[in-house]
Amino acid sequence: MRVLLVAYGSRGDVEPMVGLALSLRALGVEVQVCAPPDFAELLDGFGLPLVPLGQSVREMATRAVTGTTKPLPAAGLSQRAARMVAATYEQVAAVAEGGDAVVATGLIPAAAAARSVAEKLGIPYVFVSYFPTYLPSPHHPPLEWPGRPLPPDVTDN
Structure with missing residues (x-):
């Protein structure tokens, strides 16, 4: 069995997937991990193959924190997300062929691209969430910020 793990995000997204990868490998599953190039050394330390x-x-985080880039305006967000979906789709599709499942977490555009690849290949897809605000629930509504949460008739949260 071959499983592709996709984790585009920070250390908090990637490290739990390393644990999953190690557990799967112990069960005899062939595992590949798609993650930002920042995590090459971490994955190599566990003998896990990284697909950058x-x-x-x-x-990106350093530029944002040090102020060397301006915050991205809300205008154009959908176009930036679409570019990320397209780029991630191409990268994930290149390594998912012949796989048996795709598991993804992290930034939603990247996870959506991974899901699209799995759907195209006709293989199972699982989204992994480490915190409840990603999961629709009447008991744990998403965090509020301007314009959110959406009215009840727009969302099931």
């Missing part, structure tokens, strides 16, 4: 995905998250 996207740009360095560490560099």
Whole structure:
């Protein structure tokens, strides 16, 4: 069995997938991990193959924290997300062929691309969430910010 793990995000997205990869490998599953290039050393330390995905998250975060880039405006967000979906789709599709399942977490555009690849290949897809705000629930509504949460007639949260 071959499983592709896709984790585009920070250390908090990637490290739990390393644990899953190690558990799957112990069960005899062939595992590949798609993650930002920042995590090559971490994965190599566990003997896990890394398929570099996207740009360095560490560099993006450093630029944001140090103020060397301006915050991205809300205008154009959907276009940026679409570009991320397209780029991630191409990268994931290149390694998922012949696989038996795709498991993804992290930034939603990347996870959506991974899901699209799995659907195209006709293989199972699982989204992994480490925190309840990603999961629709009347008991744990998403965090509020301007314009959110959406009215009850728009969402099931």
